[in-house]
Amino acid sequence: MSGFGIAQAAIGFVLMLALMFTGLHIGVVMGAIALLGADLYLGGPVINAIGTQFWGATDSFTLLAVPLFVLLGELLVRGGATDRMYKALSVWLGPLPGGLLHTNIGACALFAAVSGSSVATAATIGTVALPTFEDRRYDPRLVLGTIAAGSTLGILIPPSINMIIYGAMTNTSVGQLYAAGVVPGLLLTAMFMAMTAVVCLWKPALAGAPEPRLPLGERLRALGGLAAPVSLFVVVMGSIYAGWATPTESAAVGVVFAFLLSMFYGRFKLSMLHACFETTVTVTSMIVLIVAAAFYLNFVLGILGVPQALSSFVTSLGVGPIGILFVLFVFYLILGCFLETLSMMVGTIPIVFPIVVALGVDPVWFGIFLVIMCEIALITPPVGMNLYVVQGIRRGGSVGQVIQGTLPFLGVMILLTLLLIAFPGIALWLPGMMFD
Secondary structure (H helix, E strand, C coil): CCCCHHHHHHHHHHHHHHHHHHHCCHHHHHHHHHHHHHHHHHHHHHHHHHHEEEEHHCCCCCCCHHHHHHHHHHHHHCCCCCHHHHHHHHHCCCCCCHHHHHHHHHHHHHHHHHCCHHHHHHHHHHHCCCCCCCCCCCCHHHHHHHHHHHHHHCCCCCHHHHHHHHHHHCCCCCHHHHHHHHHHHHHHHHHHHHHHHHCCCCCHHHHHCCCCCCCHHHHHHHHHHHHHHHHHHHHHHHHHHHCCCCCHHHHHHHHHHHHHHHHHHCCCCHHHHHHHHHHHHHHCCCHHHHHHHHHHHHHHHHHHHHHHHHHHHHHHHCCCCCHHHHHHHHHHHHCCCCCCCHHHHHHHHHHHHHHHHHHCHHHHHHHHHHHHHHHHCCCCCCCCCCHHHHHHCCCCCCCCHHHHHHHHHHHHHHHHHHHHHHHHHHHHHHHHHHHH
């Protein structure tokens, strides 16, 4: 451990980011950096502990929720619930200024409340929504922008896979993180819809003709299409907030509920179930490798004393928490242009989290801040994943149109982040009410 300091930690971090930029798998990169640090400064015993650390990281009841929520989303996508949900929302939101653009945002928010993944939300809502606009005179940039930006809500509105991983890595309550994500998620949804309305009132031609307002009876009957996702959200999140189940147990209940829905809608087939399981295994394997490597890197950094050294260094600078948070805001804004969101989050938590905790920042609040920064990264070129998911579903045109369509919503997300820094209660009010 002798000879190791801030300079060596900075070199290791820069090397790790550089290797990620080359396209190497983040789990491999983090594991390799951890092994290199252990070999240079600590020796054999710490290197040999990699097996124990990997086992300890994966032997987690909390992380068991990850494959369950992935499977839950797959069952909903292939079970037919999303088509009915989109049609029901279009009846109610279509007459607003902006028409079906609001339906895109509302459908993303509602699907986010049961899926836990932004990429899955983008793929699902994009597949359902885009055919609806083919014969309507909507500006394609706004259509694509509302889907790409709206789908970022998948990791903010609970349940969220990213929050589960953050909670596991930082020993923060996932239940409190879920509660903290509700108000910012609803606020961001409302801000997205307000932005859409303002743009369409400013330039009505961008949205075409408003959708006709159906009689109240027809609109009430259409609400049946919302029964499945709303009921699922109540079952999953209600069981957590009521204290009846942990996030993992509630995810298991949600899977059973989604399985029964697919049977009710007549979509259940063994081939469908096989496809759901196959995707779940693929996604979970990728995530678990990343998390296991991150836990080992945390272990090595802890023995080297990096968190304590960084905390002491930042404290000696005399910069307050607000100043550090603005620095981190700019740091993550830049980093999100070049790294995939999970890489950005997991790769920086071992370094950043001890600093913000030492400055007195609430770990639950910081989890929401970090998730919103990941949301911004999802629609920030050149690496924004949602941009390419939506473009891939579209199959034609330029990804530049998707980017242009997301720019107003990117500004809204930056505004929400600044509001969150100025008013931490936006995230902390609900968990304070529920858990204190």
